[in-house]
Every structure is written in structure tokens, then in C-alpha cells.
Amino acid sequence: MSEAREYQHIGQRTIRPDGFDKVTGKANYGADLSLPGMIWGAILRSPHAHAKITALDVSQAEAHPDVFAVATYQDFPSVNAEALAAGTARKDLVDTAANVLADTKVLYHGHAIAAVAARTEAAAQAALDLITVAYDVMEPVLTIDAAIKDGAPVLHDDMMTQGLAEPASVASNIAARMELKKGDVAVGFADADVIVERAYETPTVHQGYIEPHATTVRFDDNGPSMIWCPTQGHFDVRARVAQLLNMELGQIKVVASEIGGGFGGKTTVYLEPVALILSKKSGRPVKMTMSREDVFRASGPASASQSTVKIGAKSDGTITAMQASLHYEAGAFKGSPMGPGCMTIFTPYDVENMYVEGFDVVVNKPKAAAYRAPGAPQAEFAAEMAVNELASKLGMDPIDLRLKNAAKEGTQTIYGPKLKTVGLEACLLAAQSSPHYQSALKDNAGRGLAAGFWFNIGGQSSVMIHLNPDGTGSIIEGSPDIGGSRASMQMMAAEVLGVAPATLNPIVADTEHVAYNQTTGGSRTTFATGMAVIEAAEDIIEQLKARAAELWNVTPEQVDYQNGIALNLSSDDHLSLAEICAKAEKTGGQITGRANINARGAGPSFAVHLCDIEVDPETGKTDVLRYTAIQDAGKAIHPSYVEGQFQGGAVQGIGWALNEEYVYSADGVMENAGFLDYRIPLASDLPEIETIIVEVPNSFHPFGVRGVGETGIVPPLAAVGTAVSEAIGLPVTSLPCSPPKLLKMIMEQG
Amino acid sequence: MAALTYHAPDSIDAAIALLADASSPPKVMSGGTDLIIQMQRPKAPDTFVVDVKKIPGMREAEWSDDGLTLGPAMSCSEFTKRGDIKSVFPGLVEAAYLIGSTQVQGRASLGGNLCNASPAADTIPALMANHAICVIQGPGGTRHVPVEAFVTGVGKNCLEKGELLAALILPKPTPGTSDAYLRFIPRTEMDIAVAGAAVSLTLDHKGVCQRARVAIGAVAPTAILVPEAEEILVGQPISDDVLERLAKAASDAASPITDRRGTVEFRRQVVGVLTKRAALIAAERAGDQS
Amino acid sequence: MKTHVSTTLNGDAVEFLCTPSETLLHVLRNEIGLTGTKEGCGSGDCGACSVMLDGALVCSCLVLGVEAEGSQIETVEGIAHQDKLHVIQEKFLEHAALQCGICTPGLIVSTKALLEENPQPTEEEARYYLAGNLCRCTGYDKIIKAVMDAADVMRQGA
């Protein structure tokens, strides 16, 4: 691919194909489907954060006339080896089962214990009172410190720390340890003229999608059972439910409804397997929804973290060593994003000596789920805060310091490979020359800058393109569209085929109508599913050439295809795509292009964010005055939705840094489980979020695309944290920068 | 959600009758923005709801020689659009404007905010600063209670069985008087007050304070008056020194708690800051009046 | 015991039965089947269920169905005329003011209320008026641009 390439459609700001339904209320989301004869499910949740279940009696509920079915952990067929066809490790599956419906222990307040299905929503809720549970209440473990201290109550008696040189012999709350190194940090620190070292912490936060989890299911003995739900990966929902209920993949059809936000939080199952059990037992369709409170108490938050970072540099700004120790809360079951945290923390820097160790720690909170670049915001917050502190110690401009040490093509990452072409330097230079960075700062305000990195992934995508006899067509894909990706698919197919985007209708098909697609996550969809769309369109072109050759009675080699027109090279004849389709009947039937790929070569995306914040010295109240997000998109297919990803990530990061946090009581009850007191940013809290799209093409993608969805949430934590530090003249080490915390700092300093 | 009996009487007498012989615990509903959420809580008791919005006058506001007679069920959005009220009680209108979102203001009312008696209610300090009187009607007739005596505790008011809040009376302020209300919230909107302060001042033509009334919210089980603050202000021009002493008096009067919204130290400090800032705004407005 | 309620919904006479404890949101979605109005929180904190009730912008999760007796209700389904989108809807699409789209119906209803009340809002006025409509995808930037653009077009049209 070439950067100078002229595009017909790519780079335009077309109207999204699913837009009309979404602005008129016609689009159907998770809670919008009802079926004839449908009944409602409800879930009994734990009132304790940590307890053994000593007795569970559902007989009264089962006996109640309004109740059609009751489900408990006992309804999961023993998850045996054969059941693991789709390849999930057994322990993970057991964890999933025990998270969906508790086994012998409840591990967080709100942990699901049992479910009932009844004629109405109200009847189902009421029937929960008929279930009796006896608990042996245990001390809750609510922080990393509490979890790793000697004698801490252990959540899982069989959990031995993985990744130790010497295998662990006693159970603990540390699920795993990981270590990455490059060069020798001891040598690096010995060479340093200046060293900064500091500890940081970030709170438990929630993805905060506005649509609560919901599902409507219908169990069917003689055909595939149907699951309707909002998910980032309906094929993975199918695999998980099949494993949990010992069913074959072919026995389950998952329909991905429109999805009201996910951000990583809708990549697992909560209600779906439970609803299917209830439907199987009752013989009726079952609908289940989470309340907003349930969403906060029992669906995937993002890990809280504790980090220490140490950085050494020469007086000229050359960084000689970077070292970090990272602890992540996994929630009730192992599996925090500690790994990617360790891998990303120092990736923006080309430094000889690096060392990172990470710990995956279980606590009595909901099982952490992915959240936009999982693990990276917590880790890079610590690293970027320390780098900015280093810059001020050296008396260097933070952009100059980063440019001096920036990762570039050929930089050896701490996790192994050398980077290919990346856009970090381009982003830093764009930041330096931005109007924002040139602008003056008002009193009581501070300015923060931070960089961020995320890998992005490729993986499996399957796409078919059907052409109709009039030349219109459908793009059948299997990547749930969480932010406008159908528009990009349409544009890429139209670009290759040389037709108008609106003539091709993109459809996110259910699990029966398209082959397996990996979950929409890892910023993979426009990259990987886009690659499949391009390949399917190229497949169509080969067929169009062959069909035209038949019509002209020449060989396909004598046919060229440009901008939607087939040209007969041995004459000046030409046929449009529509004309070829109109004659398809004569030349062998209708035309379908297909691609099943496992995409390689995902292009990492770097970002640099700039933030100005004013702090009221008498109250600690913060006000975001100006914000600019600069990121390498490789190539922006639909610039508006690329900007939207930058802006959305930036604002989620601003919320994380300023006001969002899970507030727990001593006994482990979340005290702010609602949008009133879990304070996500409002329209009135924010200025315009300025964006600069940098385009350093990814050489592995035909159009140069890099994923853009996740990187944007990585820089804001340190950009905001640094702006606040500058505004109050004190180092921020703990998020969120809530007014009580800031005012305390200001007053203690006097 | 609790089982619920709903009535929407069209007269005060009918409402009183319903409240007097209610089968289950009666709740008067105007905007319902607190009540409906409370009724949806698990294990919420069965409730006998009397919706007063259809009673004539309940959503009106009229001026007389005594001042403003306000229908307690008038929605905040109607109330805040009343230029005639805003010109006299800008602080009270600001307080009403701060209640929840635009959507919540379409329903919520001053009477509901008062009867719900949350320690953090925004309009209660502003009503107190403006000497508001509650007109209570019940089986035993009509009685008048000053707003500071109406609220008796967290979520508690002085209404007896069968009684309801029929009207609020806001005495017409003397010339040179104006008010202001400020609250602290972490965001710019949508939050419950972490601390609030309402100030009403009367200045003479020289800018010397003749009368003052200061009420603070969310720093005690109920909104409270700060008499010390009034002593500091009366007879003084509004100087920096006076404002600093005022702030300290408000902080000292506070007896806040630590909860998910703020700490004792934070609330104590911030309520003082808000009081002095509100006094400054009220003084400017009063200056324009005199 | 269910109560019979008569309303005017998006201009049509609509009658329904509901228990006194059912919210208008629940009635719209589950009794009448208009699922364009979304539930994000059920406590008036997110604005996804915004509707117009007798000319006032409200959260339908904080209204009882029985209260709607004799009322005029307007939901997102009533804003476009058949397939002709309202200017606000067109501008939301033009400016890519939605990503997942779950908050969009509430925002369209609220924006219409804003512009009927204040045809020429400043950006700050628009941001505060819409503060009760949470959006987690967009950071609000493109929403506000769409609102300001729609306001301009509507004023020219008026």
C-alpha cells in the first residue's frame, strides 16, 4: 500500500447504515426483545462480601404457584474434560460457573446465588424471598494490602501462585506473578544522574456502559436454542454457554442484539447461561435484565492497582533505567490484566535497561472484566506521572524528554519483539505544534501531558458479500458493532469494489449465519474484520472478471476491473458491476465473495494527550479547561468515528482520574452503586475534546489501518494527574483526584 | 416494588380525608422523584399514595401583600422560569434550579424537597434564609409553621396524620434585600449537595448590613440557621475580614458526617467557603436593590 | 388490581392497563411495546428514558403509569414523520453524535425540548440542559456540535 494513494470513499464522513434506526428508537437492544409466552427471571444475590454457603434451600420457591423454575450451581453439568471442546482451561470454566452462580462460597457482595423464573418481573423478584441461605460469614479482603499480608483470609483454598521460579506450596490470594526484563537496571541506575521513585494507586472503576446486561432466551430440544443478548462476542457467548451446559455449539444460536456500550465489559457471560437453564426447566422463553445496581455490584469492574515506579536518567535527559512493580486486583477470581500492564508500561520508551514485575491478586470484589486497553491505563499512569516528575527535575520540557527517549521503528520492547513503524514521535511533534500546547495557562491551572501505548490485535474474522441481481448487496459479518464499525466495513468494501457505499448493506449476522468471529475487542474489528471484508471484495472481483470474460467470450486474463467497471482489454467493451450481476443467471448463478482469515500484523497505536485543569484552592474542585487527544490511526477509514474513539477514551480516562471510584464499606458493600454517586463525566463537566488524527500507516494492512479503540483511554490518567499536580504544586499519586483528597493535600501543605 | 394504592384527589379536603383514614402508611406525592425511587427499593412497605398535583392551586404561585404564596407541588422547571420570583428571590430560584437534571426539575417541587426532609436538600436552606412559612392543613384545621421548625430530623417533618403541606409563604423582603445559594458538588450537575449555604442580606444605601440570615445544608441532620453568622454581619459593611469571620462561624456551626460524598473535615471547610461566597453574591445583589 | 389509563401518545389516543406501582417507562416498553425509550438506571440519573409529559421533559422511570391519565406523552418514536427525520436526528447522524446509540433516543427527546425552550442556546447552556443525559461513548463533543448545528438550521427554518 502507498501513503499517497487516492481513495474514493475511505476518509469520507458517510452516514452510518444503522443510524436511522438508532435515532428513531427502532434499533433493538438487549432488553428490547420479548417472545410469546415469555416469563421473567430474577437473581438472588449475596448480602455478604465473603462467606461460606452452609445451606441453600430453594424448595419453597420451587413450590410457589407463580414460579416456573429455579436455578442454582447444581444445574451446571459437571464441567468435564470433554465439555471443553472450545478450548478454555478447566479452571477458567469452573471460575466462570462459580461467578455466574456461586458454588460453596460467595466471594463479593452481590454475587449471584440462585435464580427463579416467574410469570412477571415482580413475581420473580418476590419469589426470591422464598429462598433461604445460611452463611458462615468470613472477613472480607478489600484491598491489595489486605489480600497479600500474612494471615490474610484466603479466597480460594486451592489457589497456588503461578509463575514463581519455585512452585508455591501454600494457597494465597496471589494468583500469579510475572516478570519481564531487558538489560540490567542496576547498571542503568548506576549510570543515572537523576532518579525519581514513587508509589501510585488507582481505584476500582466501572466501564459504565449505559445499557445494563439483559438477555432473552428460548431453550429448544429439537433445534438450536436461541440466546439474544448485547455482547461484544456472540460466538464466545455460545462457546461459554455450551461448555457450562454441556451442549454442542450447533445446539445454540446466539443473536447479538444492538449493544449499548461494552468497552470490554460485555466480553463474558453473566445472565445468559442462567436464563437458558431456567428456560430449559420451564419450557418457556425467559427474559432477564440487570438493574443498574446489579451492573455495578456484579459485573466486571476494572482492576484497582498499586504500583511503584523508579526511573533514572542522565542530566541530558537520556533515560538509563526504568523499573516497576505492579499489583492488580483481579476481583473474586484470578485473571486481572496484570500481563498486558507489565508489557505496556514502558513501551513508549527506547531504554536499554528495564525491569517489571506484576502480581495478580484476588479480593472480595466482582471479578474484574476487560476495560479498554486492559491493564495499560493503570500501569502507564504510574510510568507517565514519574516521567513528568523526571522532566521537571531535569528542567526539561516533557515533550523534549519523551522525544529524546521515544520508542521508534526497531525499538526492542520489554516483552520481546522490535517495533515496526510506529507513530509516537509523530504524535509528540503534533502535540508540540498544537494550538493547545502553544496556548497560555490561567491562574490556579496546570497542564499535563502523557503518552500511551496499546498493541491492538488481529485474529479470526469471517465475512461473506452477497451481490443481488441489480448490483446491490449485503456484507455479512460477525463482529458486533459497538461504535459504528458497520460504516467502516461498508466503506472498505465499496472502495475495493468501486461502488457507492450505500449499495452495500452490512449485517452483523448471528452465530448460525456466518462462521466464527473473534470478539469485538483489542481494537481488532476495523483492522481484522476489515481485512476480511477487503479479501471478500477481492474474491468478488475475481468472479466478476470471470463472469465478464464469459460474457465477452474471452479469458479472465483479458479482463481488467477498475472503479466498478470490468474492461475488455482486447476491445473497448466494458460492463459495470451491476450489469455483470444482471447477467449472472446466464454465467453460472449469483455471486458471493467470501473470506475466512486469521489476521496477522496488527499495528500498535500510540497516543499523546494534553490536558489543562483548574483547581479551586478553597474547595479542591477541578475543572477541565482544555483537552486535546492526538493519536496514530494508521489510516482513518471514517474520521468522525476515529475522532469519536479518541474523545470517548479520553473522557472515560478523565472520569477515572477525577471522580470515578468504587466506595466500599468496611464489610465490603459498595456504597455508590448508581449513577448518582458513581460519577461519570457529564456534558457540563467537559470542554470540547480537540483531536488530531496522525496517520502513520500500518504496513501489514492494505489501507494502513491500526486499531484506534483502546489507546485513547491510556494517556488521560497521567495527563489529568499531572495537570492537577501542576495546579496545586503537589505530586498526585492516588486517583481519583476527588475534591476531598485534593483539599486535604492543599490544607496540609498550608 | 411495593404494592401501592394511588389516589389523585381534586381538593385539599378530599386529600385530607384520604390521608386521615389511609389503610397503609400514606405518602403525599407531588413530583415523586424521591418517593418513586424509595417505593422501588427491595422490601419497601406497601404505600398509600396521595398525588396532590391535581388539586387547584397546588402548582400555582401568587403574590399578595404578605408576599409570595407558593403551591408546594409547582415543578422546579415552572418555578425557575418565573422571572417575577427570580427578581425577588434569586437565591431560592438558584437552589430550585440545582435540584437534579432538567428531567428531574420537570417533576420535582419545592414542597416535595421540603417534605422529603433530606439533610442535603437544596431548597431548605434557601427557604430558611428567606423566612418561609409552611401552611399546614389537616383534620384539625390550618396551622402555620416556620420552615426551620417544619423539618424535625433526617427524612422527618412535623406533619401529623391527615395533615399536608398546603402552601409556602415567602414574606416580601424589605428594600435592599437579596439572597444567594451555593452548594458544593464534585461534578457540575446531577450530584447531591456535599455542603450548601444560603444567605439573605439587607444592606442600607451605604452598603452596611442591616439584617442577615444564614442557613447551611448537608452539614447536620437537618439544614440549620447560623445565628453567629448573623451577629457577625449585622452593622458591618461586607469586608474581607467580615467574610472570613463569617466563613469560620459557618464552619464552626456545622456538625457534619463522613460518607461516600465527603468527609467531616471537607464539609466543615467547604461550608464556610460557600457561606462567604454566597454572602458576597447576596451583598452585590442587595447593593443593586438599594 | 390494574387501573385503566387513557393518554395521547405521539398524537394517538392510547389506552392501557397498569398496576399503580408500574412506572411510565415500564408501561411504554412492556405494556405498549414502544422500546425506543431506554432504561439505563431506573432512578432518574441517566436520562435514557426521557420523554415529554404534558410539555415537560421528564424521566419516564420517575413517573407512575397511573399519573399519565389524560396526559400528552411524546417519545422518540414520535419525532420523525414517517421516514422523514427531524433536523435534530439528521444532525446527530451527520456529526456522528452516537456510537452505541443507547443514549441517543433520550438525547434526541431532550435536545428537542431544549431547542423548543431556547432556540439559540450557548454551548454552555446546551451542555447544562443536557447534563442529565449520560453518554459513555462519545465524550459529548460531537453531540454538542450536532445540537448547536441543529439549533442553527431550525432557527433558519423558523
Next chain:
Amino acid sequence: MAVVFFSSELENFFSCEQLQVTAVNYRELLVELRERLPNVADANLEALALVIDGEIVQEPFLATFDPASELHFIQKIAAG
């Protein structure tokens, strides 16, 4: 000959940072590593992605490379 680099995680298993290999594709690579590194089974390499000259290959089963290639095994990235 292509060079395989082992991240410090994997060094715990192999006690070497890099290894020259004659293999020219993934399948040969696994065979060769099994012959030369006794503990390789414990490392569960099949669960890892292979990076070939900086290109991340999540599923390398069919991957080929040339004698000048630099190869790294890394964790598969899932993510939100």
C-alpha cells in the same frame, strides 16, 4: 539461521535468552525446540503468539519465516 528470543518469563524454563534454529516454519520450530530444550513442554508454547520480525501472529500454526528472521514468543493479547 533464524534466531528465537525468549522473554525473561520463558528463560525460567530454558535458561537461555536466545537460540539459533534451522527451522523455517512454526511446526519445524516446535519440533526443534522440543529436541533441544527439555523443559519446553512446561512452557506451553502452543498457547503463545509468535512474533516474526515484529509482526504479531496470534495463531502461528501455518507461519513460515526465513533464515534472517527474529522470532519471539509472547502472550496472546485479548483485551477490551
